[in-house]
Amino acid sequence: MKLADIYLKFQSDITIIEQELEATVQARHDVLRDASTHLLKAGGKRIRPVFVLLAAKFGHYDINVLKNIAVPLELVHMASLVHDDVIDDAELRRGQKTVKSQWDNKVAMYTGDYIFAKAVETSAYFDDPRIHQILSNTLVEMCIGEVEQIRDQYNWGQNLRNYFRRIKRKTALLIAVSCELGALAAKADPKIQKHLYDFGYNVGMAFQITDDILDFVGTEKQLGKPAGGDLRQGNVTLPALYAMQHDREAATLIKEVLKDEYPGTFDVEPIIKAVNQSGGIEFSLKMSERFLNRAYDALSKLPDSDANFYFREIAAYIGERKF
Numbered sequence: 001m002k003l004a005d006i007y008l009k010f011q012s013d014i015t016i017i018e019q020e021l022e023a024t025v026q027a028r029h030d031v032l033r034d035a036s037t038h039l040l041k042a043g044g045k046r047i048r049p050v051f052v053l054l055a056a057k058f059g060h061y062d063i064n065v066l067k068n069i070a071v072p073l074e075l076v077h078m079a080s081l082v083h084d085d086v087i088d089d090a091e092l093r094r095g096q097k098t099v100k101s102q103w104d105n106k107v108a109m110y111t112g113d114y115i116f117a118k119a120v121e122t123s124a125y126f127d128d129p130r131i132h133q134i135l136s137n138t139l140v141e142m143c144i145g146e147v148e149q150i151r152d153q154y155n156w157g158q159n160l161r162n163y164f165r166r167i168k169r170k171t172a173l174l175i176a177v178s179c180e181l182g183a184l185a186a187k188a189d190p191k192i193q194k195h196l197y198d199f200g201y202n203v204g205m206a207f208q209i210t211d212d213i214l215d216f217v218g219t220e221k222q223l224g225k226p227a228g229g230d231l232r233q234g235n236v237t238l239p240a241l242y243a244m245q246h247d248r249e250a251a252t253l254i255k256e257v258l259k260d261e262y263p264g265t266f267d268v269e270p271i272i273k274a275v276n277q278s279g280g281i282e283f284s285l286k287m288s289e290r291f292l293n294r295a296y297d298a299l300s301k302l303p304d305s306d307a308n309f310y311f312r313e314i315a316a317y318i319g320e321r322k323f
Helices: 002-009 009-025 028-043 045-058 063-088 105-125 129-151 160-185 190-218 237-245 248-257 267-280 279-301 306-321
Strands: none
Touching: 002 009, 002 160, 002 190, 002 306, 009 028, 009 045, 028 063, 028 105, 045 063, 045 306, 063 105, 063 129, 063 160, 105 129, 129 160, 160 190, 160 237, 190 267, 190 279, 190 306, 237 248, 237 267, 237 279, 237 306, 248 267, 248 306, 267 279
16 A cells, blocks of 8 residues: 555545645734745645544544644644754755745744744644643754754764654654644543554654655655755764764765865765765664664554554555665
């Protein structure tokens, strides 16, 4: 089964979520409205709302309830992208101009803040304090992850622990919470909520590692932005980190390039080639597979169901993206 087939199963409910997203980002101020709509229209996999819907299948499924957590989680993701693009000085995302490129940094930052605020406003539908505690903690951790990424730019001496902790906060946590909150909103058993969180966390880690691999082996058409973008922005990802630690020639090349006064302008092709030859891609693939196996293990503790099957298919899709 392809990922598109899973989306087809939830087409009517995803349409409801899309409509709610569009209605939610409308603003009285035309710039905020236009910038938010521009970001929304750039598209996306909407994988976090899909995780919410699938997780809710283990409880009492009601789209009119679930949309009030699926929409905020997607808004949090969207807002983080706007802020990321400012920090990374990114011109393109998904093949479209970023908000900071279409407008400017100030508009982008306030647009991100506005979308975060709308996420909190929408989640106010729920009376359960656990939902708000989980969502607010997620926002705090994501912000810490962003600051850590800024701190570690061009820091080739960082260790694997730093890298894994950072991608947990930047990517895996929101996916894990999407699974957890979908189950919580549907009043699923607490043990099921825990297993779904574990699944989402491990899938999220594999997802981000795969993205980091694709930055070295993907095409601009596939990525929606130029390959080697992480290198240009000084973001030290797993393939490059491995190369720095295990290949002296690759380490020397990277350090030489970073002597440039304007490191974002260097030619990334020699470094991409060196990282590929160092074994960094193979190592990263193994780490992604390790997290995916843990995700499958979490699913084995859940009841057999269509939702369980679909979660497995999504995990398989993530495992195949790198090829």
